[in-house]
Each structure stands twice: as structure tokens, then as C-alpha cells.
Amino acid sequence: MNGLRRTSLGPPEPAPHQEALQARFARRIAGALSRRSDDLPHDIAERLRVARLHAVDRARELRKLGAAPAVHLQSGGTLTMSGPSWWLRLASLAPLVLLLVGLLFIQRSYVEQQIRAAAEIDAAILTDDLPPQAYSDPGFTEFLKSPRSVE
């Protein structure tokens, strides 16, 4: 191999100089590694090339998917093309809207059912024969005195 040449340095090097030497040496090693990596076996280089092409194709596919208009299948079975963004957002809100409408409907029907039940009870009381004990009930007496009972 190449002959070794000894070099006397004398006193220790200051830190910045040592760092510069270190960096120079490291870059030469890196250069040697680069020269080695240029001589990769053909099959490995080829597989790396194929992997790179595959990765770029994948990125291209994903970009196309992101940019292409979305295809929606409607209930009638027809396909329609539309922009992906705000239709999708609107569609994602639909279940929430349906839920709110359903809750409102349930609450309203529950209230109506309660009103109907109360009305039926009132009607039954008013159309039924009045027992004599009712007149001794202070609440019923008060009810008879109230203006609503006259109506």
C-alpha cells in the first residue's frame, strides 16, 4: 500500500482548527463512500431505480385522486360527477341534520301526545256525571269560580 509519512505537529491544535481538520477528513471519507456507491451491483441499482419509479408513480396517482372530481352514486342508481370538496362536506353534515330533525319530531309528537291525553281526561271529567262529593272539594269549588270554567 502507500507509504506512510509521519508528520510532527508539535503542540495540540486549537479546537477550531481541529474541527476543520476533522471536517476535511470526514468529507474525504464521504467522498470515498460516494465512489463506492457509484459502483453498486447492477441488480441493486436496477431495483433502486424500479423502487424510485414506483414511488413517483404512486405520488402521481395520489395527486390525480386528489385533483379529480368525485363520483357519487345517487339513490336512483345514476352516476354524477361533481367537485369533491363542498359536496362531500355537505354530505357529511347530512346525518347530523337528520338526527336533529328526528329529535325535534320526537319531542313535538311527545308534547302533542301529552296534550291529547290531558284533553281526553278533561273531556271525560266534564261529560261524566258529577258525584255529589265533588262539591265539597275546595279545588273543584275554586274551579267553578274561575272565569275559564264559565267559558
Added chain:
Amino acid sequence: MATDHELSDFLRSVERRAFKRTAFAVRDDEAALDIVQDSMIRLAEKYADRPAAELPLLFQRILSNATMDWFRRQRVRNAVVQNFSEFESDAEGGEFDLLETLQLVDDTTRTESAADSVGRVQILLAIEEEVSQLPQRQREAFLLRYWEELDVAETAAVMGCSEGSVKTHCSRAVHALAKALKAKGITP
């Protein structure tokens, strides 16, 4: 956003170094190829919309993580705990002379005849061998810093350690390499 052309150019520029760096770590060409391929796909799938300038750091992170994942899977598979720091040495290499080694480097890289080409290949092989023998963290720091040409902060980000640790790893790696090469009478 990086174009297909920019992504392709970037991957072409790093693929060989990525393979060698991974092969140094896992010591298995097939596994290294798989790791590099997975890293390329991950970069393309998750970060292709990022600016081209961000790709180097992102790719190095992905590659390092993929390599660590490979080691984890191997550990599980073989039920063997691999201690990455098993080759760590406390020696600071105080006895060798870096300038002297650098002088030798200068001498041997300056001139090369056809007759030296076989010797040159042997030297490059020996350098590669010495780099592969470095402790894992030292080698990672050294290669990221000087081969991938990341700065100290970027290297620290990829390795998940402090900038001080990067400097220490790099310094130890350089000293270890210089000492080993000098002992062999081999220069890059």
C-alpha cells in the same frame, strides 16, 4: 409542492447513499433494499405535496424510522435484544494524529494510475468496512452529517438527539476511522 420531476430527481440523488447507509446498519442487502423502497413509497404517499426543499430531511427521517422499525421487528422475530451501543468505546483516540492521517489522504487521492486502480478499489472497500464497523449511533451521525451533508441541527432532528450528541458522535467517528485507517496504512 414538489413536482413528479423534482421528486424523481431527489430520489435518484439519494437512493444509492440511502441503500448503502441502510446496508451498513442492517448488514443485509435485501433488507436494505426493502427498507429504502418502503421509505420511498412512504415519502411519495405522505409528503409528495411538500416543497422540494423539505424532501431531504423528511426522507432521512423516514429512512431512519424505517430502519429502526426493521430492527424492532427483527428483535421480536429473533427474541434477541440487540444492543446498538455494544460497540461503543470510551476511548477518545488521543494517541493518533488527525493531521497526519489527512496528509496521507491527500497524498493518496491526488494521483492514481491504471496500475493503482485495483489498490484503489481495495482502499475504498477497506474504508467502507471501517465505516460499517463504527458503532451504530456514531456511524449514523457521521453519515448524515458528512455524506448526506445535513447540518448539525438537522442531523440531531433525524437522530432524535441533541446537537451536542451529534458533535460528539461525529468527533468519535472521525477519530475512530482515522485511527483504524492509520493502523492499516490505508487512506481514502
